[in-house]
Amino acid sequence: MASSKKQQFIRDAEQIAFNEQHRKTIQFNMGKYHTAVGLGKLRYANLDAARTKASEIKRHTLAHLPEYLEEFERNFTKNGGTVLWANTADDAIRYITEILQKHAVRSIVKSKSMTTEEIELNHELERIGIESVETDLGEYIVQLAGEKPYHIVTPAMHKSKQDVAQLFHEKFGFPLTSTAEEMTNLARQKLREKYLAAGAGITGANFIIADKGGICVTENEGNAIMSTAFPDIHIAIAGIEKVLPSYADLALFWPHLAQHGTGQAISSYNTLFTGPRKESEPHGPSQMYVILLDNGRTNLYAQEKLQVALSCIRCGACLNACPIYKNVGGYTYNTTYQGPIGTVISPHLGSFEEHVHLNTACSLCANCTEVCPVKIPLHELIHENRVRAVSQNYFPLTEQIGMKAFAFAASKASRIDAVGGNLKNFVANLLGTKLWGNKREFPKFAKQSFRSQYKKRRNK
Numbered sequence: 169m170a171s172s173k174k175q176q177f178i179r180d181a182e183q184i185a186f187n188e189q190h191r192k193t194i195q196f197n198m199g200k201y202h203t204a205v206g207l208g209k210l211r212y213a214n215l216d217a218a219r220t221k222a223s224e225i226k227r228h229t230l231a232h233l234p235e236y237l238e239e240f241e242r243n244f245t246k247n248g249g250t251v252l253w254a255n256t257a258d259d260a261i262r263y264i265t266e267i268l269q270k271h272a273v274r275s276i277v278k279s280k281s282m283t284t285e286e287i288e289l290n291h292e293l294e295r296i297g298i299e300s301v302e303t304d305l306g307e308y309i310v311q312l313a314g315e316k317p318y319h320i321v322t323p324a325m326h327k328s329k330q331d332v333a334q335l336f337h338e339k340f341g342f343p344l345t346s347t348a349e350e351m352t353n354l355a356r357q358k359l360r361e362k363y364l365a366a367g368a369g370i371t372g373a374n375f376i377i378a379d380k381g382g383i384c385v386t387e388n389e390g391n392a393i394m395s396t397a398f399p400d401i402h403i404a405i406a407g408i409e410k411v412l413p414s415y416a417d418l419a420l421f422w423p424h425l426a427q428h429g430t431g432q433a434i435s436s437y438n439t440l441f442t443g444p445r446k447e448s449e450p451h452g453p454s455q456m457y458v459i460l461l462d463n464g465r466t467n468l469y470a471q472e473k474l475q476v477a478l479s480c481i482r483c484g485a486c487l488n489a490c491p492i493y494k495n496v497g498g499y500t501y502n503t504t505y506q507g508p509i510g511t512v513i514s515p516h517l518g519s520f521e522e523h524v525h526l527n528t529a530c531s532l533c534a535n536c537t538e539v540c541p542v543k544i545p546l547h548e549l550i551h552e553n554r555v556r557a558v559s560q561n562y563f564p565l566t567e568q569i570g571m572k573a574f575a576f577a578a579s580k581a582s583r584i585d586a587v588g589g590n591l592k593n594f595v596a597n598l599l600g601t602k603l604w605g606n607k608r609e610f611p612k613f614a615k616q617s618f619r620s621q622y623k624k625r626r627n628k
């Protein structure tokens with residue numbers, strides 16, 4: 169299984185990396201992101217100080233994670249809400265289906281949430297006959313297309329305007345010449361009906377606030393507010409690492425997340441949900457549940473060197489900075505979380521054996537570490553995963569022997585020079601596509617080594 173996933177990764181990467189249309193769409197969409205983020209960074213008087221402060225708050229929170237989660241539970245319960253602790257994805261699904269079935273809910277509306285992707289909520293609800301509708305426009309598009317999110321912040325980044333027009337034409341008979349505004353209006357109309365009919369709204373949480381007993385949702389379309397304003401039940405699913413000590417921390421984290429996610433000064437809608445409606449309040453859900461999801465996070469938490477990865481605020485900046493992600497795209501990873509952060513955490517949230525190969529798809533350029541708003545040393549963590557994979561023998565024997573032989577030869581120039589260029593070229597040709605892929609030629613070795621050429625010229 170592990171090796172088949174790795175082979176699949178290599179096959180998909182080779183194919184997509186040379187797909188010109190894919191490259192054009194990603195370059196266009198990422199170009200817009202980089203322009204906005206570049207301009208946005210000018211708003212900071214001292215960006216590095218903001219990153220340091222954010223990283224310190226997250227590291228402090230991680231050091232006291234159990235206490236802050238319990239504080240949140242106490243305060244949220246006081247506010248009238250219910251907290252449920254889910255060790256696994258199955259636990260979370262069971263909680264959700266029990267709540268929905270208890271209230272005879274037949275359809276739900278859902279705002280964008282990678283945690284619900286992680287537990288494959290839509291699929292599970294569909295299986296038991298409950299309609300689940302994505303309300304974030306990008307998520308709505310990928311759901312209509314029968315796909316998964318391509319990127320943790322911009323789920324439909326791989327689609328051009330023409331792709332979406334084609335999709336709306338196929339699904340709704342909408343004209344192929346429709347503008348982006350016309351398509352957005354159509355989605356709005358369709359979704360309005362769903363909000364009104366839904367028995368429950370499901371959201372994720374960008375942050376969990378311990379001192380207020382609330383969860384924060386940040387968004388640009390107002391769809392999360394609509395998803396929680398109309399239905400009578402609100403269920404939020406949050407990874408346990410999302411906790412922040414205080415409401416006051418949002419003054420840094422809300423703009424910091426928006427800046428690194430999209431280049432905005434702040435997202436259009438930022439809501440702190442602190443429980444169900446009070447007796448004095450005429451609107452809002454009568455019941456609110458927060459499911460705190462572990463699903464492998466405590467496994468990461470227990471590993472001193474890797475624990476820092478739980479500081480992630482899912483801004484997506486490391487994906488956009490990664491030369492590998494930009495070439496192989498989001499789907500090639502075949503994981504919920506892609507790019508550098510996905511590469512680091514996926515082997516620990518799921519099976520190490522099945523995901524560790526992702527760590528070899530990295531040039532260790534450290535671009536990801538440089539852009540991370542909470543200073544996670546991503547390239548060092550990727551390297552750490554590799555070290556573990558080697559020490560635990562996760563690579564095939566042939567590869568292990570090959571690397572040992574290479575390390576022996578390359579550790580002394582005289583050993584490399586002992587073999588002539590013709591033999592080196594012969595071996596390189598023999599290994600051929602395995603070394604370099606089938607779209608490029610392996611560079612030719614010179615017949616004579618640099619040192620012997622140099623010596624000859626000097627002695628002339």
Ligand code: SF4
Pocket residue numbers: 428479480481482483484485486487509536539540541542543544546
């Ligand atoms: S690791 Fe850092 S850059 Fe990557 S998504 Fe998380 S917070 Fe953003």
